[in-house]
Amino acid sequence: MAAPTSDKLILPRYRRDPEGTHAPLNSPGYRSTQLRYPKQPLVLLPQMLTEVTGPLLGPGRLGEFDNDLTRQHAEEPQGQRILVHGRLLDGDGRGIPNSLIEIWQANAGGRYRHIGDNWPAPLDPNFDGVGRTITDSEGRYEFTTIKPGAYPWKNHDNAWRPAHIHFSVFGQAFTQRLVTQMYFPDDPLFFQDPIFNSIPDEKARQRMISRFDYSRTTDHWALAFEFDIVVRGREQSVFENEEEEDE
DSSP states (O other), X not given: OOOOSOOSOOOOOOOOXXXXXXXXXXXXXXXXXXXXXXSSOOOOOOOOHHHHSOOOOOGGGSOTTTTBTTSSSSSOOSSOEEEEEEEEEOTTSOBOOSOEEEXXXXXXXXXXXSXXXXXXXXXXXXXXXXXXXXXXXXXXXXXXXXXXXXXEOSSSTTOEEOSEEEEEEOOSSGGGOEEEEEEOTTOTTXXXXXXXXXXXXXXXHHTTBOEEOGGGOBTTTBEEEEOOEEOSSTTOOOOSSOOOOOO
């Protein structure tokens, strides 16, 4: 066995994201950012071995219907059944295997099962709006769910969020966690949504919109939408909350 050339632990470094990919921490159109964005320079914490070698996940942590939100109760939920699928990719376009993907969303009426959501849309007793799955060896994932409805919020006059699904994913390390939103094609509410429009780069905004996939649509069962997620690099998916760093 050859002697080690150095006794210093060399940690991997990740490529920086292109300018304009993520929303500014203070986006005036999205009013609540003015209350919570950092007012002082960020303190960068070193990435040690623990942060760059986890998480360790496996299929044994999942329930039978964790990735099928339409079968988690005794009866089916209301709304348009959809299949959401895609791949989790690294910055070089390679699939990331065995990685946890979690989603949460409103029901078909645009209401979350959450104590803080009390606008007058009905709760669906057969829909919780949360799911999770593990990517396969090629980084592929799949969910069966209900297309969420739009809902009002108090950001500005007559404000409505476009239909969307929240995603939380892990790459190959805890430092590669990404939280993002998936929108649907041709949504009429894009023009007035400050979260969607806070992304400076138009191409980055378009990466938040899923693609209708007729080839995966199932006859008499479900429409299909494709949504790939890239955790790093030039084509990286958009973070919901990105911390800007100095060089």
